[in-house]
Amino acid sequence: MLRQPEKAHVKIVSAVVAILTIMTWPAQAASLSKTYSYFSIGGRTLDEIQTELDRRGPKLRSTGRRHPGATEMEFNTKIQYGESRGRCRVVNAEVRVKAKVILPRWRSRRRSDSETQLVWDTLSADIKRHEESHVIIAKNHARELENALKKLYPQRNCEQTAAKAKSTTDRIMAKHDAAQAKFDRVEGINFERRILRLLKYRAQRTGN
Secondary structure, three states: OOOOOOOOOEOOOOOEEEEEEEEOOOOOOOEEEEEEEEEEEOOOOHHHHHHHHHHHOOEOOOOOOEOOOEEEEEEEEEEEEEEEOOEEEEEEEEEEEEEEEEEEEEOOHHHOOHHHHHHHHHHHHHHHHHHHHHHHHHHHHHHHHHHHHHOOOOEOOHHHHHHHHHHHHHHHHHHHHHHHHHHHHHHHHHHHHHHHHHHHHHHHHHOO
16 A cells, blocks of 8 residues: 655755655656756946846845855655555655756846956856756755665554654755755855966966
8 A cells, every 4th residue: 555644844945945845756766857047137347246146146035145146946755655564664765856046147248348257257157066066965965865765664554654754854854954054154165265266267268
């Protein structure tokens, strides 16, 4: 007999918006779907660009501030249970991650000087790399969660197995949240040094 647990709660994490649900669906491998959306900014100088990012960037509820980029992610964890010989086990588990990456699009390039263009190209690439890294962190934890759910020890009934699945999900999602927050902290500390290094590299490539 197949059983399914109730929906899990919604979680918001620091650098991404993560939504977690638990349902039941046919057996498949863990998957990731990713889409992109863009917000337009103007500005001919770096100060003007910064002002535009502060004014138009996506606002996260977790920080209350606008950011130069963001990633919204939905975790759909679906579990199939089966009862046999007085025990209930996880027959199959699948975690799907749906990610929406939000990035800036600069509209005033032709009206700016070459130095501003170089800095923007460097900054824009770093913003995209940063958000893509959040997606990778989520995918890794989704895979970890899926494997952990499949390895759960059978319980006396499916209610107990569902409770084990929930506690396992809560533990790994908390680990995911902590990993995302740590990534943001490390990125923030190293931001200036990283951008200067990238600027130097790009300047050398373009011959400036």
